[in-house]
Amino acid sequence: MAHVTDDKNFRLPLTIRPRRYAATVTLDMEAKSFTGQQTIELELEKPSNEIILHALALQFGEVTFRGGNGKSLKPLEIQPVQISETVVLRFGEQLPAGAASLDVAWTGRFTEGLRGLYAAGKVASTQFEAADARRLFPCFDEPAFKARWALTVRVPPGLTTLANGALLKDEEDGQLRKLTFAETEVLSSYLVALVCGPLVGTPEEKVQGIPVRTWALPEKAHLTRFGQDAAVATLPRLQEYFGLPYAFGKVDQVGIPDFEAGAMENAGLITYREIALLLDPTTAPLSVQKRVAEVVTHELAHQWFGNWVTMVWWDDLWLNEAFATWMAYKIVDSWKPDWRVWLDFDAGKAAALHLDALRSTHPVRGEVRNANEAGESFDLITYEKGGAVLRMIEGFLGEGPFREGMRQYMRTHARSNAVADDLWRALANASSQPVLELANAWIGQGGYPLVSVSLEGRTVTLSQQRFYSEPGVKSGERWPVPMVLRFADGGGVREQRVLLRDAQTKVTLEGSGEVKWLCANAGSTGFYRVQYDAPALEKMSTNITALAPAERISLLADQWALVRSGQAPVAAFLDLAGRFGNEEDDAVLDELVSRLAYVESRLVEGAEQKRFQQWVEKLLGAGLKKLGWNAAPGESDHVKLRRAALVRAVGGVARSAEALGEARPRVVRMLDGDKGVLEPNLLDVAVAMVARSGDRALYEKLLEKMPGEPDPATQRRYLMALTSFEDPALADAAQKLFFTDKVKMQDVASFVTGLMGNRTGRDAWWAEMRKRWPDVLARTGRAPMLLRRVVESMGALRERKQLDEVRQLLTASPVEESKQAMEQTLEKLAQDVALRERAMPEVSAWLKRQP
Template structure:
C-alpha cells in the first residue's frame, strides 16, 4: 500500500507540531550552496513511529530524536517527491510529550526566484506559498506556527538581514556569524534572509520600532520615499488595529530580481525594486502611488496574515483581500488628494473581467496542495476580495467594521483563523447578519448584473449572474447591498436597498420627477448595472452630476453589456462621444481603455485610420487647450489629465502632431534635461516615440538599461524596446529575451510587449510556438511568471491565433498555470467572437460620423 506522502495533496498530521526552530545556516555564495544544522523543539500528541518534514532537494544527515533523556536515530530517511516531504522512520513508536529533533543537511540555491536564490549581487529568500522547504527541513504549512532562532554564517563584508534585529555578530575565520533575535511565533513562509552589499537609511523610530529601507549602494538615493511611506502609515495601522506592531524592527529591502511585487516577511519586507525605490523629483504620480500602496499592503499584513494567520491556503484571501483593501484606505487617509479609491476601482475592473468568465473561481475555493495555492494569487483573491470587504464595510458602517476587526485580532493573536472567525467578529460588533452577506459573496463565484428600470417614483430592480459570453445564463442570486443615488425636486439623495431576491420594487424617497438615477452610488458595489434606454439617456445628459467613479462605471458597465451581446457597440460609441470635454483623469483612463480595445481589435485597415481620426477629433482639442508644458505649482489632477490625453491622442490615435511634440522632448530627456518632459508624460511619450523610432534610438535605450539606477526608468526603456515597429527592430527585440538585458522578473512583461507589437506580433508568435520550452524555461519555473506568460497570449487577436494557442497548450501544457490557461483561452475565444461580431458594426458606425 502506498504511503500517504506519495499523494501530492498530502497534508501534515497535526499530532506532531513544532514549537521552536534553532538553526545555523552556512552560505557559500560562490558555489551557490548551503549547509545547516537545527534543533526543532516538538510537541508529540500521539504515538507515531515517523516524523514527516517538508524538504525539496535537501540532503539530510545526522538526524537525532531526543525525549526524556533518551535519543534515537531514524531507521530510514526517505524523500517523497510528490508531496515534497522527507519521512523519518523509527523502529518503534516515539513517546508523547515534549521532544526535540536535531537535523543536519546540505542543499543548493534554487535556480529561479524561489527558496534561497541569487538576485544579481544579492542572495535572498522567497518562501510564500511553500518554498521554505527549499532551505529548511521544516513543517511548511501555515498552521504550524513556531518561534525561529537563526544564526547565519556568510563571507565578511556583506549586509545580513533577518526577521529580527542582530543580537550577536562574531568572526569565525573568514566567515561572519550573525545571530538574530528569536522571532514571535511565525509560519514558515514568513521567515526571510537577505545577504548582499546593501546600504540602508538611518534607522528612524516609530513608537519604539526602528524602521530602515535598504538598497544596493548605487540605488541608495532612491530609498527615501519608501522609508517616508513606512513612517507615515505604521502609526495609522497601529491605530486602526488597536494593537502595536509586533515584530521588533522593520526593514524594507529592494531585491534586484523578484517574482512578485513584494513579500510581507515579518520584520523584513522584500520588494521588487520598482515597488519600493524611486526618485520623487522624476517619478510619475502613478509610480509614487504604487509604491505607497505596496508598502502599506505589506505593512497591513504584519497584522492580517503574520499576527493572525490563515489555517490553510484556501483562506489566503483573508490575508490578501484585507491587505488590498486596507492599503487603499490608509494611503487615502495619508494623501486624500491622490483619490486612491478611484485607483481601487481601476484595479477592481480586472477582477470583474475575470469573474465574468465560466472558468472563474470563488474568493474562497478549494486548495488541495501548494501548487494550487500558487494559482490563488490572482485578481479574484486580491481585488474582488478587497471589493467585497469594502462593500461589507459600507453596509455595516466604518465604526462597527473596525471594532469587528479589532475583536478578531485580539481573539486570534499569535494563532490561526478561518473565514468564519472573521464573520463572527464582524457580526458580533455590528449586530448585523454579516455571515449571510459574506458567505454568498466569498463562497460563490461570479457577480450579478442588476437591471434598474424607473417608472415615475417606482424603481424595478432585478438581478441575474453576469457572464461576458453572450447567451450563457445561470440562476444564482446574491444579497446585493444596492446604494441608489438620484436627483429629484428635493435635491440629490441616497437610498440603501438589500436586494435579496431575483426581483424587487423600491419606492424612492423624496418627491417630484427623478432627473437621473445611478444604482451603484460611488461605484462601491461589486456588480454591473444595466439601465433601460430612458434611464441611460438621463445619465448621459447629466454626466457632470455624477461622481467620477460613477461616470467610469457607466462606461465600464455599458462596455460589459456590449461584450455580453446585450447592447450594441454603436450605442457604446455614441455614449463615449459624450465624454469629449471630460476633465477627470480616472474617467479619461476608462474611456481611453475602451476606445483602445476597439481600435486594436474591432477595426482594421481604413476603419482603423478613421477610428483614430475620430478619437483625435474627440479628445485632441482638450490636449491642445492644456498643452504639453505644465505650469508652476500645477495640481496633480491637471498633470494626470494631460497624461491621459497624451495617451489618447499620441498613443491611441497616433497623432502626427503629438509625435512631433513628443520626439524632441524625449531626445532632450535622454540627454539629461530633466524638465523636458513632465514626469507623468514619460511612459506615453517614450512609448509613442519608440514605436516610430529608428535603430539609433533603439541602441540608446538598450545602452541605458544596465546603468540606469531608477527601476521605473529602467523598466520604461526595457518595455520601449518591444514597441519599435520597424521590422528589423522588432526582430532585434525578440532576440533580447534570451539575454541578460531581460531579468527573470521581467520575462512575462517583455513577452506581453512583443505580443502587443502589431508589426512584430505574428513573427514573434511563430517563434514563440517553436521555442515554447525555452520561453517557459526563461521564467526559472516561477509560478506567477508562468501564469503571466499564459495570460500574455490573450494579446492575440484572430481565430487562427486562438486555434494555435489551444493546440500549443494542449500539446505542451503548463501544470502551474491550469487556471490561467482555462481563463485566457475562454477570454480570447470571447474576444475573437466579439471581433467577428462587431467589426461590421464599428465600420458602419464610422461611416455615419460627420
C-alpha cells in the same frame, strides 16, 4: 509499500507540532550553496515511530531525536518523498509523547529561479510563500504550524545580512562572520526570511519605538527615501486601526534586484521587487509613487492580518490578500487624500469584474488541495474581488462597526490561525447584521450579478441575474446585493440603501417630485454591473457631470461590458463615449482612453482604423491643445494626470503626427540628460510612442542605457520601449533579446506581453513562441506568477486562426502550474475573437455616420 506521503495532496498530521527552531545556516555565496544544522523543539501528542518534515532538494546529514526522558535515538531510515516534498524519518521504536527535540544537519544549493534561497544578482534572498521554506530548512511547512525561530547565519565578511529579528551579535568565526538574530514571535514557516548582500540602509527612524529602515544596493541608495517615508507614515495608522501594537520588533524593507511578485510580507523583513519600493520623487510619475505607497502599506497591513493572525490553510489565502489590498487603499487615502486612491482601487476592481464574468472564474474562497494550487490563487479574484467584497460589506455595515469587528477578530485569534467564518462572526457581533449570509454568498460562489434598473416616476424596479461576458449564457444564481441608490430630485441629491435578495423587487424612492437621474451603484462601491433601461440611461447621460467620477467610470465600464456580452450594440457605447469629449477628470479619461484603445487595436483595420484614429483625435485633441505639453508652475497632480491621459489618447491611440512631432525631440533630449523636458507623468507614454516609430539609433540608445539605469521605473520604461519598435528589423531584434540575460527573469512576462502587443512584430513573435515554447517557459524559472502572465499574454492575439493555434499549443504542451490561467485566457480570447467578428461591421457603419 504505499505511505501516506505518496500523494501530492498530503497534509502533515496535527499530532506532532514544532514549538521552536534554533537554526544555523552557513552561506557560500560563490558556490551558491549552504549548510545548515538546527534543533527543532517538538510536542508529540501521542507516541509515534516516525516524524514527517517538509524538505526539497536537501541532503540530510546527522539526525538525532531526544525525548523528554533524556533518551537519544537515530532514525533507521531517512526517506525523501518527491511527490509530497517531504522526508520521512523512521525510528526503530516508538517515540514517547510529550516535549522532545530533533537535531538535523543538512546541505543544499541555491534554487535556480526566484524561490527558496536564490541569487538575485549580488544579493542572496529568500522567497518562501507559498511553500518554499522547505528548500532551505527541513521544517513543518504549512501555515497552521506556527513556531518561534532563532536564526544564526554564517556569511563572508563585508556583506549586510538581515533576518526577521534584530541583529543581536556579530562575531568573527574563522574566515566568516557569525550573526545571531533575535528570536521571533511564533511564525508560519512561509514568513521566515533571510537576505544577504552588499546592501546599504537609510538611517534608522523610530516609529512609536519601532525601528524602521529601507535597504537597497549602494547605487540605488538615493531611491530609498520615499519608501521609508511611506512606512513611517502608515505604521502608526495601522496600529491605531487595529488597536494593537506592531508585534515583530522592527521593520526592514529591502529592494531585491530580481523578484517574482511585487513584494513579500515576511515578518519584520519585507522584501520588494525594486520597482515597488525604490523611486526618485523628482522624476517618478504619480502612478509609480502611488504604487509604492500602496505596496508598502499592503505589506505592513499583513503584519497584523496574515502574520499575527494567520489562515489555517491556503484556501483562506484570499482573506490575507483581499484584506491587505482593501486596507492599503484605506490607509493611503488617509495619508494622501488628494491622490484619490479609491479610483485606482476601482481600476483593479474593474479587471476582476472582467475576469469574474467568465465561465472559468473561481470563487474567492476555493478548494486548495496542495501548495502548488495555492500558487495559482494569487490572481485578481483573490486580491481585487476579495478586496471589493470587503469594501462593499464595510459600506453596508458602516466604518465603525466594521473596524470594531476587525479588532475583536485580532484579539480573539492573536498569535494563532483562523478561518474566514471567524472574521464574519466577529463582524456580525459588532454590527448585528447578517454578515455570514452576505459574505459567504459573495465569497463562496464565482461570478456576480447584473442588476437591471427601470425607473417609472419614483418607483424603481430592480432585477438580478448572473452576468456572463459570453453572449447568450444564462444561469439562475442569486446574491444578496447590498445596493446604495443615489438620485436627484427637487429636494437635492439623496441616498437610499437596499438589500436586493430576490430575482426582482420594486423600491419607492424617498422624497417627492420628478427624479432627475438615478445611479444604482453609488460611489461605485458595489461589485456588480448595472443595466439601465433607455429612459434611465438617457437621464444619466444628459446629467453626466452630476455623477461622481467613480460613477462616470462605472457607467462607461458597464456599458462596455454589455457590448461584450451582446446585450448592447457597440454603436451605443461609441455614442456614449462621444459625450465625454470635455471630460476633465483624469481617472474618467483613463477609463475612456482604455476602451477607445481596445476599439482601435481590435475592432478596426486599414482605412477604418485611420478614420477611427481621426475621430479620437477630434474628440480629445482640443483638450490637449488647450493644456499644452508643459506643466504650469503650481499645477495640480490632477491636471498633470489629465494631460497624460490626453497624450495617451491623441499620441497613443489616435497616433497623431502632431503629437509625435511634439514628443520625439523631447524624448531625444531626455535621453541626453535633460530631465526637465518632459513632465514625469508623460514619460511612459512619450517614450513608448516615440519608440513605435523609432529607428535603429534610438533602439541602440535605449538598449545601452537600460541595464545601467539605477531607477527601476526608468529601467522598466526603456525595457518595455524595446518591445514597441514597429520597424520589422527592430521588432525582430527585440524578440531575440528575450532569450538573453539582458531581460531579467522577473521581467520576462512583461517583455512577452510587450512583444505580443507589437503590431508589426506580433505574428512573427507568435510563430517563434510556438516553436520555442519550452525555452519561453524556461525563461520564467517556472515561477507561478510569471508563468500565469506568459499564458495571459496570448490574449493579445486577434484572429480565429490564432485562437485555434493557442488551443493546440496549450493542449499539446500545457502549463501545469497555470491551469486556471490557461482556461481563462482561452475563454477570454474566444470572446475577443467573436466580438471582433461581430463588431467590426457595426463600427464601420457607425464611423460612416460620423460628421
